[in-house]
Amino acid sequence: MIDRKFIGMTLPKTSVDVEKGQLRFFAKATGETNPIYFDEAAAKDAGHPALPAPPTFAFSLNLLAPQKVNWLQEMGVNIANILHGEQAFEYFKPIYAGDVITLQSRVADIYDKKGGALEFIVMELDAENQRGELCVRQRMVTVVRNSGAAK
Helix, strand or coil: CCCHHHCCCECCCEEEECCHHHHHHHHHHCCCCCHHHCCHHHHHHCCCCCCECCCCCHHHHHHHCCCCCCHHHHCCCCHHHEEEEEEEEEECCCCECCCEEEEEEEEEEEEEECCECEEEEEEEEEEECCCCCEEEEEEEEEEEECCCCEC
16 A cells, blocks of 8 residues: 555656647647647747647646655655546647746645555646746556455
8 A cells, every 4th residue: 555644745756848849749740720829920820939839738747847755666656557637728828939847746645445455645746937937737646456455
């Protein structure tokens, strides 16, 4: 069982530079066709100061950020036993090419189901731009499959 003492733990802040190429690649990979995600002139014509980040790009920020702490390892979780359970986004400000996004993650909750066969780690991640404005708050649930637990 994952120790509940980790609830409330915050991870060190980390920052990511948002680059045009990343945004275009993500937009293409997710099937986006709106030219504001590819063409700077189209983005500016639509009122954006630069290429905007496509919806759900914020998920990529955490993947692009240098990890200072292996929080799963610190909790004693075997990465071979995890599944991505759920993802939710709350948007406050757009993210644009050229932004520097600072990420702050914290463990919001840990709970189990099926007699401990499944444990759930709820992480909340705030993404702020270089002006200190909250852009996106993410809620991610990681599922940990435990062998040998009661079913």
